[in-house]
Amino acid sequence: MPAVTRGAPLDRVMRPIHEWVWADNDRRVRKLLTFADVETDGGRDILRAAEMTPDPLLRRLYLEHAIDELHHGDLFRERGAALFRARQRARRVMLSGNPLPGGHGLDDLRIDGQPDRTLLAFLHVAEKAAARRFALYRELVDDDPQTRVIFEEILRDEVFHMNYTYKQLTRIAPGDYRRHVWHARARRLWNRYLRVAAAFTAVFGGVALTVMYFVLLPPFAWLAKRSQRREQSGWMPLPRARQDASQRSQY
Ligand SMILES: [Fe+2]
């Protein structure tokens, strides 16, 4: 079983950003709790895959995999909660900040209607990404031995998941397993692109509205104030013609 000891090339390039994220305790807590949700959701989805597959060996492997993911969710949640409680005692404010996506990628998983070959290819790609990401995170939490131990334990499981999914894919699709893996990579890349595009659109929309607020509204506000200054204050007598017209129209 090959070991994963280094992060992916892109993650190594983005290492300063990852360091910035993990250096702050509040962001660390938020990341751990986000991972907990992703792992638990992934575990439930793989449990569903175990129910659906007609292959007895895959059913057993999916079941073990699901138990691992649910356990990872518990480990992350407990550690995140412990750090949060420790932090709350020191300071009662939790800053928001989650600029990078979760490590696993199981949040894109769809089970119903997926054949095992598609599912295994997706899981292999997601697990490989998770193993590389967690290998990097393990280094970034050197100052926090308990969190580092959790990453080490989870990394071992993710490497096992990465390898068994690939091995099973070659068993059930010996002729075209590479095509399935490339297709899964392309889908993952596309989903990442959609997320980045949605985040960019949200930021761009906010900036555009702010610019409109400060550039387009002031002239109208100035015109409104100018016409307000021209108005006389208090009660004003109506012109004679309008007084007569209003009295006639009343009856
Ligand atoms: Fe996991």
Ligand SMILES: [Fe+2]
């Ligand atoms: Fe996993």
